[in-house]
Amino acid sequence: MNPPPDGGKGPGKALAPVHRKYSARKSRSGEITVGRRSAAPRKGDLREQALLDAAEALLEHTGLEELTVEAIAKGAGISRGSLYFYFGNKQEVLAALVERTLRTIRAEAASTAQDATSPPVEVMERAVHGVERVWREHDTVMRAAVDYSALHPVIGTAWNDTVDAFARTMTQVLTRAGIPDESGPEGAAALAHALCWLTERTFYRAACSPEKDYPAATATTVAIWRRVMGN
Amino acid sequence: MNPPPDGGKGPGKALAPVHRKYSARKSRSGEITVGRRSAAPRKGDLREQALLDAAEALLEHTGLEELTVEAIAKGAGISRGSLYFYFGNKQEVLAALVERTLRTIRAEAASTAQDATSPPVEVMERAVHGVERVWREHDTVMRAAVDYSALHPVIGTAWNDTVDAFARTMTQVLTRAGIPDESGPEGAAALAHALCWLTERTFYRAACSPEKDYPAATATTVAIWRRVMGN
DNA sequence: AAAAAAATCGACGTGGTGTAGATTTTGAAG
DNA sequence: CTTCAAAATCTACACCACGTCGATTTTTTT
Numbered sequence: 311m312n313p314p315p316d317g318g319k320g321p322g323k324a325l326a327p328v329h330r331k332y333s334a335r336k337s338r339s340g341e342i343t344v345g346r347r348s349a350a351p352r353k354g355d356l357r358e359q360a361l362l363d364a365a366e367a368l369l370e371h372t373g374l375e376e377l378t379v380e381a382i383a384k385g386a387g388i389s390r391g392s393l394y395f396y397f398g399n400k401q402e403v404l405a406a407l408v409e410r411t412l413r414t415i416r417a418e419a420a421s422t423a424q425d426a427t428s429p430p431v432e433v434m435e436r437a438v439h440g441v442e443r444v445w446r447e448h449d450t451v452m453r454a455a456v457d458y459s460a461l462h463p464v465i466g467t468a469w470n471d472t473v474d475a476f477a478r479t480m481t482q483v484l485t486r487a488g489i490p491d492e493s494g495p496e497g498a499a500a501l502a503h504a505l506c507w508l509t510e511r512t513f514y515r516a517a518c519s520p521e522k523d524y525p526a527a528t529a530t531t532v533a534i535w536r537r538v539m540g541n
Numbered sequence: 542m543n544p545p546p547d548g549g550k551g552p553g554k555a556l557a558p559v560h561r562k563y564s565a566r567k568s569r570s571g572e573i574t575v576g577r578r579s580a581a582p583r584k585g586d587l588r589e590q591a592l593l594d595a596a597e598a599l600l601e602h603t604g605l606e607e608l609t610v611e612a613i614a615k616g617a618g619i620s621r622g623s624l625y626f627y628f629g630n631k632q633e634v635l636a637a638l639v640e641r642t643l644r645t646i647r648a649e650a651a652s653t654a655q656d657a658t659s660p661p662v663e664v665m666e667r668a669v670h671g672v673e674r675v676w677r678e679h680d681t682v683m684r685a686a687v688d689y690s691a692l693h694p695v696i697g698t699a700w701n702d703t704v705d706a707f708a709r710t711m712t713q714v715l716t717r718a719g720i721p722d723e724s725g726p727e728g729a730a731a732l733a734h735a736l737c738w739l740t741e742r743t744f745y746r747a748a749c750s751p752e753k754d755y756p757a758a759t760a761t762t763v764a765i766w767r768r769v770m771g772n
Numbered sequence: 773a774a775a776a777a778a779a780t781c782g783a784c785g786t787g788g789t790g791t792a793g794a795t796t797t798t799g800a801a802g
Numbered sequence: 803c804t805t806c807a808a809a810a811t812c813t814a815c816a817c818c819a820c821g822t823c824g825a826t827t828t829t830t831t832t
Binding site for chain 4: 352353357388389390391392395396
């Protein structure tokens with residue numbers, strides 16, 4: 311499964327990560343831009359984004375099956391082999407792309423969380439509209455995320471975490487709407503969770519259908535949340 | 542993409558489907574046992590079931606990624622190449638397996654549909670419990686069906702049809718519960734549809750979690766249906 | 773018992789993946 | 803402006819799983 315340790319074979323240096331490519335990149339991208347200036351915008355950082363852009367563009371026209379490493383690399387103007395300098399494998403590309411998009415939703419949820427003064431129903435409506443916007447703007451990536459989340463743990467986890475974050479916010483809203491704040495299967499948390507998945511599914515279905523009737527998806531979703539919250 | 546027509550190359554017979562393997566099987570399995578007797582239980586029919594059993598067993602222990610054609614064939618005691626006599630490709634095996642299981646749910650929905658006399662809430666509760674039972678008994682196949690449905694049209698369609706059938710039944714129940722029978726996004730049909738997907742998701746999530754807390758899933762699902770139906 | 777149909781096998785070609793090592797490009801220090 | 807190490811890129815390779823083909827064996831029918 312894992313490559314042989316390939317111990318300190320090369321001369322000198324020795325204990326540096328000899329070949330592990332992506333890890334090197336990964337660590338770099340985590341660096342913070344200190345005082346200085348734009349802190350060396352490495353050429354590779356652009357390529358990395360270009361690869362994600364290429365992948366996203368590919369998804370617009372072809373399905374997940376057709377999304378080949380070759381195509382992504384070519385789309386970014388490099389050879390297949392070079393891609394592996396940036397990402398360990400195909401899944402990591404997808405994961406990075408999904409992550410880039412999910413950040414939006416998390417921000418969405420976070421900003422909604424602030425508002426503890428408006429009536430719960432109103433907050434809920436704004437939240438659902440926010441979700442609609444994200445699906446509208448990034449439907450391809452969102453769809454891919456859902457489709458892949460079952461198959462690739464990294465993506466699945468990212469997706470779950472996002473929904474969980476949203477559910478936590480909505481739990482508070484449900485509580486404020488008068489739903490008992492128990493921990494059981496009928497408490498606010500459980501209901502919020504289930505309803506968040508309903509929201510996800512409804513928009514996913516809308517995104518899959520050729521009509522892409524997002525307003526209808528929103529209306530239905532809101533109607534259900536409303537009824538659950540006691541009109 | 543498609544194999545060359547390979548016209549009537551062989552001597553005699555000529556216009557029979559020379560090599561197309563699965564189609565031959567397919568047509569056979571569709572045959573009806575007329576008066577006669579048990580009408581020749583072909584050896585291959587058993588193998589076909591054995592293959593599905595093997596696939597199902599494989600799914601218990603390994604993920605979808607590890608579910609290789611080689612493994613399925615070996616599990617049924619034949620060689621990889623022989624499998625293609627029964628199924629055109631890997632997806633068809635999965636599709637057949639899923640189909641075999643989904644028949645159960647459709648029957649479930651159909652039987653629920655009969656009861657137009659009991660109070661709607663009661664009917665709904667029985668329906669949800671029915672769904673729970675299916676997930677309990679066939680969780681592996683159900684999970685696989687959901688996981689694969691995005692990637693393989695055949696499975697996706699089968700799954701959608703099943704949910705649709707269920708939704709049609711539940712639409713009536715919602716109507717009887719007093720929800721306006723409009724065609725719009727807030728009518729009974731749309732709500733039933735969305736709620737059926739919520740049900741699916743909730744049980745799917747339960748099946749994925751290590752605790753497999755189906756009672757909780759049922760409780761949450763019922764609670765939401767209840768609230769939507771106006772308590 | 774002979775012939776036809778059903779079932780099985782092993783070998784092949786293909787396409788996509790990930791890896792290795794050699795090679796060029798980049799850019800910072802002297 | 804040279805030098806040199808790190809970054810980035812390429813080509814070639816080995817691998818694995820898939821699906822196909824033609825030959826062969828087994829089962830069923832006549």
